[in-house]
Amino acid sequence: MLIELTVNGRDVAVDAPPDITLLDLLRDYLNLTGTKEGCAVGECGACAVIMDGRLVNSCMVLAPQADGCAITTIEGVRAPDGGPNDLQQNFIEYGAVQCGICIPGMIMAGEALLMRNPLPTREEIRMGLAGNLCRCTGYQQIVDAIEATAKGRQKG
Amino acid sequence: MPMFDYVRAKSVAEAVELLADTQCVSRPLAGGTDVLVQVRHTPPTFQRLVDVSRIPEMKIIERQGDEICVGAAVTYTEIIESALLRETATCLVEASRLVGGPAIANAGTLGGNVANGAACADGVPPLVCLDALAHVRNSAGARAVPVADLLSGPHETMLQRGDLITHFTFPVMPDGARSTFIKLGRRNAQAISRLNVAAAGALSSEGRVIFARVVPGSALPRLRRFVEVENMLIGERPSEALFETAGAEASRAMVAVTGRRWSTEYKEIALQGLVARALRQVFTVEN
Numbered sequence: 001m002l003i004e005l006t007v008n009g010r011d012v013a014v015d016a017p018p019d020i021t022l023l024d025l026l027r028d029y030l031n032l033t034g035t036k037e038g039c040a041v042g043e044c045g046a047c048a049v050i051m052d053g054r055l056v057n058s059c060m061v062l063a064p065q066a067d068g069c070a071i072t073t074i075e076g077v078r079a080p081d082g083g084p085n086d087l088q089q090n091f092i093e094y095g096a097v098q099c100g101i102c103i104p105g106m107i108m109a110g111e112a113l114l115m116r117n118p119l120p121t122r123e124e125i126r127m128g129l130a131g132n133l134c135r136c137t138g139y140q141q142i143v144d145a146i147e148a149t150a151k152g153r154q155k156g
Numbered sequence: 157m158p159m160f161d162y163v164r165a166k167s168v169a170e171a172v173e174l175l176a177d178t179q180c181v182s183r184p185l186a187g188g189t190d191v192l193v194q195v196r197h198t199p200p201t202f203q204r205l206v207d208v209s210r211i212p213e214m215k216i217i218e219r220q221g222d223e224i225c226v227g228a229a230v231t232y233t234e235i236i237e238s239a240l241l242r243e244t245a246t247c248l249v250e251a252s253r254l255v256g257g258p259a260i261a262n263a264g265t266l267g268g269n270v271a272n273g274a275a276c277a278d279g280v281p282p283l284v285c286l287d288a289l290a291h292v293r294n295s296a297g298a299r300a301v302p303v304a305d306l307l308s309g310p311h312e313t314m315l316q317r318g319d320l321i322t323h324f325t326f327p328v329m330p331d332g333a334r335s336t337f338i339k340l341g342r343r344n345a346q347a348i349s350r351l352n353v354a355a356a357g358a359l360s361s362e363g364r365v366i367f368a369r370v371v372p373g374s375a376l377p378r379l380r381r382f383v384e385v386e387n388m389l390i391g392e393r394p395s396e397a398l399f400e401t402a403g404a405e406a407s408r409a410m411v412a413v414t415g416r417r418w419s420t421e422y423k424e425i426a427l428q429g430l431v432a433r434a435l436r437q438v439f440t441v442e443n
Contacts, residue, residue, distance in 0.1 A: 001162070042189055042259070055259045057260070059192070060263060065188065109259075131259045
């Protein structure tokens with residue numbers, strides 16, 4: 001079936017089977033492999049993307065459900081010059097990235113949180129990341145990086 | 157060949173018509189947080205998913221006279237963000253906050269939680285605590301069923317093929333009533349409930365209990381109000397001793413149904429504590 005959606009600001013139309021997930025659509029049909037498959041059952045958040053302004057696990061969204069929606073993936077998060085944006089830069093500076101597989105989901109969860117709550121407390125950041133697992137256990141640095149980004153954006 | 161087809165319904169009438177199609181076994185799809193996990197593990201028993209997640213009639217949250225109406229396709233996030241529900245259904249809002257991380261809360265729906273029929277569902281004890289009715293439509297008509305009566309056992313509901321839960325209604329609680337939800341999981345976030353409790357209550361002007369609801373979740377094969385505990389509270393003055401006694405009574409009532417199982421040694425102490433804690437939250441008057 002034809003699925004029409006906006007991905008990272010670009011309108012796309014994809015002919016895909018109706019029984020695949022949004023994750024498969026992004027990775028296998030649009031070659032956006034930055035979004036990772038971890039558990040594939042909504043436990044780990046590695047596949048998190050922003051759909052119409054809300055964080056979702058793309059492994060639990062049926063691809064045709066995204067028809068007509070605006071999706072932002074990790075490929076859509078960047079500075080105007082194409083390099084890392086402030087959140088991504090802070091992940092690097094605060095040592096928040098270890099093996100890296102959870103990081104696309106962590107960045108999307110961080111961006112989704114800051115969109116709705118520009119200056120979250122550390123507790124609110126933890127709640128915002130509640131659905132994202134990091135098995136290298138680098139949570140403190142991830143929280144630090146999101147907190148620093150929020151403060152940086154306040155200063156403008 | 158795809159395992160199943162997909163169609164998006166624009167209205168309840170269209171969804172009911174699609175679900176009634178005898179040529180094609182259909183199942184409603186809302187947030188997908190249960191259905192997509194199930195099809196990953198076992199071949200689907202349906203040929204088509206009817207997406208009901210964007211039907212406007214199923215997205216309402218409003219007060220209608222003395223009742224609150226919540227559409228079945230309302231997500232946990234929409235429940236959390238509703239000022240009306242924060243005021244009138246604290247237990248439902250608290251349960252929605254604890255159901256999973258933000259991505260689950262953004263997708264999962266109240267109707268899906270009930271239709272999935274899991275004994276550990278976080279959205280269901282609050283609905284039973286609020287005495288909610290589930291409004292079900294099919295091609296033959298509409299019916300309203302108490303949420304507690306819709307659930308026949310673990311992962312079993314009274315819903316038939318072609319049925320669609322469209323919305324829930326519950327009476328506004330008495331003046332001054334408060335409600336809460338407490339959950340015990342293996343970790344603080346994104347955890348399946350091992351046990352949970354939805355509770356509500358109100359005091360008379362003399363400080364005696366005039367309204368009490370206690371609904372433990374994940375405790376019994378069929379969810380229900382623990383009327384024996386509620387009756388014990390009515391007319392009493394809230395005290396630590398009362399909360400502890402009520403907790404003990406809840407555990408006794410649970411074991412009377414389940415018998416002593418491998419988990420009883422843990423659950424009987426845990427439920428006692430959860431019920432006492434829930435009642436403390438509901439009845440403790442802040443100065």
